[in-house]
Amino acid sequence: MSDYYNSHDEAPAGDAGRPDTEHGMTRRQLLRHAGWFGGAVVLTVASGEVISHIADSRGTNAGAAAAAAADIGALRFVQVSDSHIGFQGPANMDVAGSFTEAINQVNSLGFRPDFVMHSGDLTHLSTTGQFDQVRQMMTGMQTDRVFTVPGEHDSIGDAGRAYRRIFGMGTLGDGWYSFDTHGVHFIALVNTLSLEKLGHLGNDQIDFVRKDLAGLSSDTPIVVFSHIPLFAMYPQWGWSTDDALKVIALLRRFSSVTCLNGHVHQLFTKTDGNITFHSATTTAYPLPKPGRAPAPTPQVVPARQLKEALGIRSVGYRQGDRELAVKDQRLA
Numbered sequence: 001m002s003d004y005y006n007s008h009d010e011a012p013a014g015d016a017g018r019p020d021t022e023h024g025m026t027r028r029q030l031l032r033h034a035g036w037f038g039g040a041v042v043l044t045v046a047s048g049e050v051i052s053h054i055a056d057s058r059g060t061n062a063g064a065a066a067a068a069a070a071d072i073g074a075l076r077f078v079q080v081s082d083s084h085i086g087f088q089g090p091a092n093m094d095v096a097g098s099f100t101e102a103i104n105q106v107n108s109l110g111f112r113p114d115f116v117m118h119s120g121d122l123t124h125l126s127t128t129g130q131f132d133q134v135r136q137m138m139t140g141m142q143t144d145r146v147f148t149v150p151g152e153h154d155s156i157g158d159a160g161r162a163y164r165r166i167f168g169m170g171t172l173g174d175g176w177y178s179f180d181t182h183g184v185h186f187i188a189l190v191n192t193l194s195l196e197k198l199g200h201l202g203n204d205q206i207d208f209v210r211k212d213l214a215g216l217s218s219d220t221p222i223v224v225f226s227h228i229p230l231f232a233m234y235p236q237w238g239w240s241t242d243d244a245l246k247v248i249a250l251l252r253r254f255s256s257v258t259c260l261n262g263h264v265h266q267l268f269t270k271t272d273g274n275i276t277f278h279s280a281t282t283t284a285y286p287l288p289k290p291g292r293a294p295a296p297t298p299q300v301v302p303a304r305q306l307k308e309a310l311g312i313r314s315v316g317y318r319q320g321d322r323e324l325a326v327k328d329q330r331l332a
């Protein structure tokens with residue numbers, strides 16, 4: 001697994017022209033997500049903060065990535081994915097331990113992320129105990145805000161109701177939402193609710209995206225989170241979203257779009273015009289590469305190899321940059 005980056009300086013990104021608060025997040029959006037961390041949301045940015053450590057800075061644009069991350073006032077957030085709390089099997093005998101390591105790594109990045117996004121499969125079997133455990137664990141992340149999107153493992157048997165009771169406060173429809181910060185517009189989508197039809201958004205959600213994007217200028221950087229990829233990574237295994245092209249069509253007019261997903265438990269990047277897709281790895285267990293096994297089942301690998309397959313992702317953005325700097329790190 002290698003680290004990779006995307007960052008360069010080009011056309012300045014304009015402001016969304018939305019009713020922003022001090023650092024771009026509307027009060028309503030903040031309140032929406034203040035709930036389950038007991039209202040501990042504090043709007044602070046990096047002013048005065050010294051970036052002491054950008055871990056493991058290798059890659060073609062490492063300098064630019066580090067510069068973006070170190071810039072005072074730059075946006076820095078973290079993506080973790082597929083913690084599968086409750087999983088028991090030889091592919092990882094201690095997923096809670098791995099997720100704890102991932103949280104510790106987030107807390108050791110050398111900067112305080114503006115937010116952390118967990119991109120789904122928080123739990124393995126959607127039980128109340130597993131939801132409570134993962135929620136409790138995530139309170140240990142040193143960040144002001146934690147966002148989530150559901151994975152199909154968080155929607156077992158109840159179309160995501162238990163998930164939304166804990167993580168869906170203030171969201172719309174089946175749990176989707178959007179927010180703005182640091183000049184970037186973020187959209188969090190739900191494409192996992194039907195186990196019969198995995199990778200599906202539905203017309204209500206696509207209408208939401210249409211209205212959500214309508215007022216934005218085309219130079220607003222857009223980040224879209226979903227659990228299942230919005231591109232056809234491997235449809236035979238459910239690694240695609242059958243109606244994603246309707247959303248992709250709405251995103252085409254924007255000069256910079258970054259789609260971040262989980263579900264496939266491995267790094268993968270694909271660029272399609274103005275849109276870059278980044279599949280994230282997991283904190284739990286690896287899945288096979290597309291088509292290299294009869295089915296996408298947990299892979300048992302030697303302990304050292306397991307460590308190398310697991311990781312976290314940090315993302316930096318400096319206002320005016322064209323692209324976000326995406327950096328993947330294996331668990332230390």
Ligand SMILES: [Fe+2]
Nearest residue numbers: 082121151263
């Ligand atoms: Fe998963």
Ligand SMILES: [Fe+2]
Nearest residue numbers: 121151152263
């Ligand atoms: Fe998944």
